[in-house]
Amino acid sequence: MKIHEYQGKKILKSYGIPIQDGFVTDNNEDIESTIDRVAEEYNCSQFIVKAQIHAGGRGKGGGVKFCPDKSSAIESANNILGMNLVTPQTGEAGQKVRKIYITKAFDISHEYYIAITLDRSKNQDVIMASTEGGMDIEKVAEETPEKIIKVWVDPIEGLHDDQIKTLADGLGFRDDLFSQVSDLFKKLYKCYIQKDTTMLEINPLVKTEDNKVVALDSKFNFDGNAMFRHPDVNDMEDPFEVDETELEAGKFNLNYIKLDGNVGCMVNGAGLAMATMDIIKLSGGEPANFLDVGGAASVDTVKNGFKIILKDSNVKAILINIFGGIVRCDRVAKGVVQAVQELNLDVPVVVRLEGTNAIEAKEILENSEVKIIPATTMQDAADKVVDAALN
Amino acid sequence: MSILVNKDTKVVVQGITGSEGTFHSEQMIEYGTNIVAGVTPGKGGDTVLDNIPVYNSVKEARDNHNVNASIIFVPPRFAAGAMIESIEAGIELIICISEGIPIRDMVKVKHMLENSNSRLIGPNCPGIITVDECKLGIMPGFICKKGNVGVISKSGTLTYEAIDQLVKNGLGQTTALGIGGDPIIGTDMIAALELFENDPETDGIVMIGEIGGQMENEAAQWAKDNVTKPIVGFIAGQTAPPGRRMGHAGAIVSGGDETAEAKNKILAECGISVARSVAEIGNKMKKSLTLKA
Numbered sequence: 039m040k041i042h043e044y045q046g047k048k049i050l051k052s053y054g055i056p057i058q059d060g061f062v063t064d065n066n067e068d069i070e071s072t073i074d075r076v077a078e079e080y081n082c083s084q085f086i087v088k089a090q091i092h093a094g095g096r097g098k099g100g101g102v103k104f105c106p107d108k109s110s111a112i113e114s115a116n117n118i119l120g121m122n123l124v125t126p127q128t129g130e131a132g133q134k135v136r137k138i139y140i141t142k143a144f145d146i147s148h149e150y151y152i153a154i155t156l157d158r159s160k161n162q163d164v165i166m167a168s169t170e171g172g173m174d175i176e177k178v179a180e181e182t183p184e185k186i187i188k189v190w191v192d193p194i195e196g197l198h199d200d201q202i203k204t205l206a207d208g209l210g211f212r213d214d215l216f217s218q219v220s221d222l223f224k225k226l227y228k229c230y231i232q233k234d235t236t237m238l239e240i241n242p243l244v245k246t247e248d249n250k251v252v253a254l255d256s257k258f259n260f261d262g263n264a265m266f267r268h269p270d271v272n273d274m275e276d277p278f279e280v281d282e283t284e285l286e287a288g289k290f291n292l293n294y295i296k297l298d299g300n301v302g303c304m305v306n307g308a309g310l311a312m313a314t315m316d317i318i319k320l321s322g323g324e325p326a327n328f329l330d331v332g333g334a335a336s337v338d339t340v341k342n343g344f345k346i347i348l349k350d351s352n353v354k355a356i357l358i359n360i361f362g363g364i365v366r367c368d369r370v371a372k373g374v375v376q377a378v379q380e381l382n383l384d385v386p387v388v389v390r391l392e393g394t395n396a397i398e399a400k401e402i403l404e405n406s407e408v409k410i411i412p413a414t415t416m417q418d419a420a421d422k423v424v425d426a427a428l429n
Numbered sequence: 430m431s432i433l434v435n436k437d438t439k440v441v442v443q444g445i446t447g448s449e450g451t452f453h454s455e456q457m458i459e460y461g462t463n464i465v466a467g468v469t470p471g472k473g474g475d476t477v478l479d480n481i482p483v484y485n486s487v488k489e490a491r492d493n494h495n496v497n498a499s500i501i502f503v504p505p506r507f508a509a510g511a512m513i514e515s516i517e518a519g520i521e522l523i524i525c526i527s528e529g530i531p532i533r534d535m536v537k538v539k540h541m542l543e544n545s546n547s548r549l550i551g552p553n554c555p556g557i558i559t560v561d562e563c564k565l566g567i568m569p570g571f572i573c574k575k576g577n578v579g580v581i582s583k584s585g586t587l588t589y590e591a592i593d594q595l596v597k598n599g600l601g602q603t604t605a606l607g608i609g610g611d612p613i614i615g616t617d618m619i620a621a622l623e624l625f626e627n628d629p630e631t632d633g634i635v636m637i638g639e640i641g642g643q644m645e646n647e648a649a650q651w652a653k654d655n656v657t658k659p660i661v662g663f664i665a666g667q668t669a670p671p672g673r674r675m676g677h678a679g680a681i682v683s684g685g686d687e688t689a690e691a692k693n694k695i696l697a698e699c700g701i702s703v704a705r706s707v708a709e710i711g712n713k714m715k716k717s718l719t720l721k722a
Binding site (some may be wrong): 158171194264312315317318319325327392394417 | 530
């Protein structure tokens, strides 16, 4: 789960980490008063206006603007709020900006990069820091890996002082700045652990002209499985950042992800669902979605699955691929027939059922009044559905 | 022979009185698994199914029945506690079926495992089955046939698909092992490969992975130097868009060599026979075994 920059900064602030602070608005009429509040609260006359969307690369898309005075801040804020922001991470469709964050601006002497995440293979947390902040860090990692300092932390033992020293020294901090940044690393790691974060990134962390260390941005990824421990964080989720159909699928306990193709698919199990998408592609089609209906493929799940898939008007044919283990295939077959009848489907449906009672299931499908194309193997099913989508 | 479980495995089911626990215990017993006890805190003294005694703790169950394996069906927020209880009771083999466990909890469990004599399989996995002897999990036992192929997989239903294809190609299995799709798991692919390499009854290995993480790559590198038996590999998720989570917490592509294409390349370079399509798993294994013979 992800949150917006301003929400992340609120969390950082609660841990005593210095941030570039400001106020948020989602309303054009409140822009001027919000700017006045920022000016008063943070004693500044220059501002940054920042679009609040989850995707990165906001600056490149024109979603972050430095404003040397109030009038230019009003202008930028009005331009950004409501705009459709296209960044390298949003895809071509872009993301509508529904909230802007207006912060104080100050003079920066250097930008750094800091991130904490879990190194799965070592079962340890890894803290990464670089003097090359503000830039495309993946490019830095690829071209000049020596410029990224990495420290592995045993999560049971916690972060040691000598590790903090390695990081602070590596970034070239001395004296008062050394203690500022050491304190920041301690607090940041504590926040990372306590909030069940899977990734915490500050890019950039800056050194100001008056020698203060400040977080200019924040990016949090949380462990969705741990959100029961953090109802406050869970409430921060922005439904506008989630695809509408994906959100609706979630309500039905279906795991759906929309793709760009025209062959819809409905499968039980994530691995088999991915393998089904893959074989559709290998057989000359383009998958329209990922849809995992989970263990129990009942009439209702199949019906809801159809409804979700058909919200996408590109879909020209649907493949149902169920490996019935504990679930009996004849029951799934009856469910499919009933769902097709009740929904009055007019796109061709190819059904492949394997496992318990697969033969009985095939008979039910063949003898039904509705137009269903039964298939045997995964290859057979993929060929038939691609063929149906083309014709 | 087989790996990890056989007809002598004595099992305790943690969460046996829950609906999932009871249902799958019944299925496992039907398959021939020797379930000797169950655990549900607060329900000690009860019996379930065909007179299986329920205890308040794993330790009590172990003391009374000499169990050497446990299988866990408890809600995700209690699953780490259940695993730790089994580790502390010295259970040799722990299988965690529960899914949705916080990563931080697994970090703790993994740390405890490293300082213990227990082995964990899972979490978020279908379990393990040694054909015609012992099923410790939720997979449909009837699809398996006794034979000489070992199966290692990150995914549930995809494992069933692979088993089904093997059977249709006239091949049976020694043991099929679902290692789970989470970022942190107890038994990884290298450990599973090592077990099958050392099992005299296993002649070939099917290894099913997914996009995301480095495990398949590390396993392939390891296999190159350490596995003498033919391996057929398959990676699901060639068409998955980068940055999206596809159902399993582990199946997310974030770096260059975490894609299906990159993994396939590494697997092939390490001498693994790569099935580009899921439909090829069965016949690729058959070919590999024929070539070897």
